[in-house]
Amino acid sequence: MSWPLSEACLRVEARRLAARACAAPLVAAVAACAWLGSSALALRAGSTAAHALSPLLLDLHVARVVVLSLALSASAAGAALGLTAPGITALGGTLAAAPVPPRVALAAVASARLTAVTLLAAPPLVAAVAPVAVAGPGGVLAGSALVAALCACAVAGASLAELALRLVRQRIIRRADAISAAIALSAAATCECAASGVAGSAPASVTALLASVAVGVLGARTWLDAALERPVAMPGRGRGARQRWRRILPVLESAALAVLLRAPDIRLALATGAGFGLVGMGAASVAGDAGSGLLLAAGVAALAAGLAPLSAGGRVELARWAWSAASPGRAAAGWAVASGLAMTAALAPVVLVAGVLGATMPAMLQSAHAAVVVGAAALVAGAFVPRRAAGLGDDAAALAAFVTVVALFLAGGEAARSRLAAFGVAEAIGMCLWLLLACTVAVGALRRRVRLA
């Protein structure tokens, strides 16, 4: 590790966070409150769940479902982090060409972001997971093994995402791809051990702990090599693609969709969402529970694909001269439709596979409900805190705004549901009314952003 380079990268990320906080102190205060609040809420939720789950975790099937849900989320998060990690070009030409081994330079750039994300995400996650694992039959050892297995899954997810990217871009490197696939399988086996540990087997916990360390170290090294050799996207035939969209969509919607779908980070997020959604569906189908599997898979896919609506506000700002030609309401509606279509592109394969595997209509409606809430919340958050893809501070602020808006939406939805139920309104109608209100708020917020831009 090159300490001067790592130290400079850490300093830069810290300054970016501080600059974002100084630029929008209110958002920073809300984000800090959301972070503290989410940690406290996670601890409470974890403690509550621990009481309910601890007797059930003796059943290996239940332990497996719990570990699978967490492992899938960790893998998706790892893949998203890995794919959006800045390359060594983020150092600038002079430093990228400096006499530092490329792997070391990439580790320095990526570790700065990883450290910041870990510091932000670890407290609420540990607060939620630790009580459940510790209260279970496996105790502290199983909890440690589960946390280690989740870390290994995150690394394996990042490595697997690089493999998927190489497959998509038709740049197969047989040895590296075989290693990535082996790491993914090892991570799955580690999760199985962790599940047995959570169900009460101490030797399985020890095995999971040791295997997690091995998978994590090997996976990190494989990811570094793969990310350094990441094939660049070849220039596409954008004009042709846009012409095809224009046959179906009006010009504003097709232009907004083109802007969203050609952003590399959004494309990767959509692909990651679809990929992990499909993996989740497959795993749930193997476990024999396609219904709850769809909700889990669609949730993961929607959260990853939510980057499209979250970025809409920032993208509007980038080309304000173009959107100012249309009325703010029309432009906002165009962006909302384009964001919805982008999310649909990631969710459609998951729902299709779920349909084939026999998911029920209520499960599909619940998944659609979750996706609309995530999309609307992301649009609102992106409209108030535009994500301009300008580094960690920018991403962190947008993500904090997203979490806050989701929490507000969920709390508002729950309050509205109980109030409407008291008036005798059917739950389905209440849900539709609430979703309509959320979408209206989202378009209104976006309209404000277009007008301000």
Add this chain to the structure above:
Amino acid sequence: MQRGGRAARRRAPAPLVARALRKRFGSTIALDGVDLTVSGGEIVGLVGPNGSGKTTAILAVTGLLGLDAGHAVVAGHPAGTLAARRAVAYVPDEPGGLDELTVGELVELVLTLHAAGERGRRRARALAESLGLHRRWQDRVGALSRGLRRQAALVAGLALDVPLVLVDEATAALDPEAVVVLDEAMQARARAGAGVLLATQDLHFAERTCHTVVVLAAGVVVAAAEPRALRSWHGAPTLEEAFLAETGSGLLRERVRHELAAL
């Protein structure tokens, strides 16, 4: 002592020998069999229309861009290896990156990574004072104008005592005073025995500064000679006229004028 140094420089491998460089981006051929040689003490200018492959060639020499075919050797080491990186100072066209560092921190970081020592630091201070950049030493790079950011990158790159200096879009965004400093700094590096490879669209600067001018068009070297020789081949009064003749754009001015008048 000085004679011994000169003899050592003569024995030292050429700062850059690149042969048959090929690079393709999808269906676009960026480099198509480009040969480049930069000797010690020589300043070579790459000129050519936009998209002719100048930046691609420079990136290939730094090792930041993989080649489809061909090879580049920097001071006797294959381009991109750690030894070759130690021998190269690169000043990019767009000096983005760790923009939250101050100018001083950025320059210090580059000098530290190259193990430049006190001599490099003195050179950096002298260059910064010549450019007037020392007054912005504590300012963050991202808060500066593009010209000042380029000056910061120039200070960091030209302070290094390395066999090969690469400067992309040498005069882009620089004010006339900074161009003079850049010219003198590159001449000083050349006098010290380093090779300089620069890409530029400023043909007056190339004519004044470069010992050899390489004309690239569509990824192919169409001419490589001293500026004076290039002018005399085409009987052109300026390098600009010679350049337009080399790239097949000799009647460009008349054609555009005619087409616009016809509209």
